[in-house]
Amino acid sequence: MAKKHLTLVMMDAPFENARTVSALRLIDAALRRGHDVTVFAYEGAVSLTFAKQAPHANAVHGRDAVQEDHPLPKDWIAALMGAAGRHGGQLEWINCGLCVDERGVGEAIPGAQRGSPADLWKAAEASDNTLVIGTR
Amino acid sequence: MPNYLLFESQEPFESAEVPRHYELAAGLVREGNQVTVFLIQNGVLVARRSVGSDAFARLAHAGVSVLADEVSLKERGIPPSRLADGVKIATLDQVVDQLAEGRKALWF
Numbered sequence: 001m002a003k004k005h006l007t008l009v010m011m012d013a014p015f016e017n018a019r020t021v022s023a024l025r026l027i028d029a030a031l032r033r034g035h036d037v038t039v040f041a042y043e044g045a046v047s048l049t050f051a052k053q054a055p056h057a058n059a060v061h062g063r064d065a066v067q068e069d070h071p072l073p074k075d076w077i078a079a080l081m082g083a084a085g086r087h088g089g090q091l092e093w094i095n096c097g098l099c100v101d102e103r104g105v106g107e108a109i110p111g112a113q114r115g116s117p118a119d120l121w122k123a124a125e126a127s128d129n130t131l132v133i134g135t136r
Numbered sequence: 137m138p139n140y141l142l143f144e145s146q147e148p149f150e151s152a153e154v155p156r157h158y159e160l161a162a163g164l165v166r167e168g169n170q171v172t173v174f175l176i177q178n179g180v181l182v183a184r185r186s187v188g189s190d191a192f193a194r195l196a197h198a199g200v201s202v203l204a205d206e207v208s209l210k211e212r213g214i215p216p217s218r219l220a221d222g223v224k225i226a227t228l229d230q231v232v233d234q235l236a237e238g239r240k241a242l243w244f
Contacts, residue, residue, distance in 0.1 A: 001233060001236055001237075004235075004236040006232075006235055006236065018145070018177045018178075019145065019177070019243075022145070022176055022177060025207070025228055026228055026231070026232065028228075029227075029228035029229050029231070029232045030232045030235070030236075032229075033229065033232055033233075033236070035232070035236060128236060128238055129235045129236065129238055129239070129241060130241075131143075131235060131241045131243060132243065133243045134243065
């Protein structure tokens, strides 16, 4: 299939809902098939790319931070950005600027941009398809 | 005529809205559309043969393609041998292809 451009809208904050993992799996599958993907992160989802996420020890498990190997969404997204280039596609990640300010998560990983709903509209207009994964 | 891809991430015992989503899928087929219901996350729980899984046989009979995410099935310990009639195992690659072909997509 020829390269397509897909846009996904994500709204869930990290560490809260299986929808986040499902969305990242969808992005991964699209990138592996060589498509370009734009993500517009609204509301809590703007924290997915927050650069200060940190692994931690788990006293209940009796493990230190290295042993616990706590997964961090920012690392998954950085990996997806790297994978995009290897498969001939592009992952554009846009965080809603107002949502970022509300949550104080302006320090994002490289590649995550700040935008507005106008950017979502432009991305949807330019895309072959758009999927909104809303909160409930 | 547009075609549709409906993601169902809940099971009927979790939300009373879910049967309405199945009805929407059947209704869209009656209107002449091609429709896929893609079960993901807890949406696959009812794909295991149970009192609630007859809905999928009815959907398949109506012409709806019912697919279940293989990863969600594995996570929940549902082997292929336990799947209800009318449900097929699928990967996200198949879903991405339907998105790329431009199907109208809704996430429930």
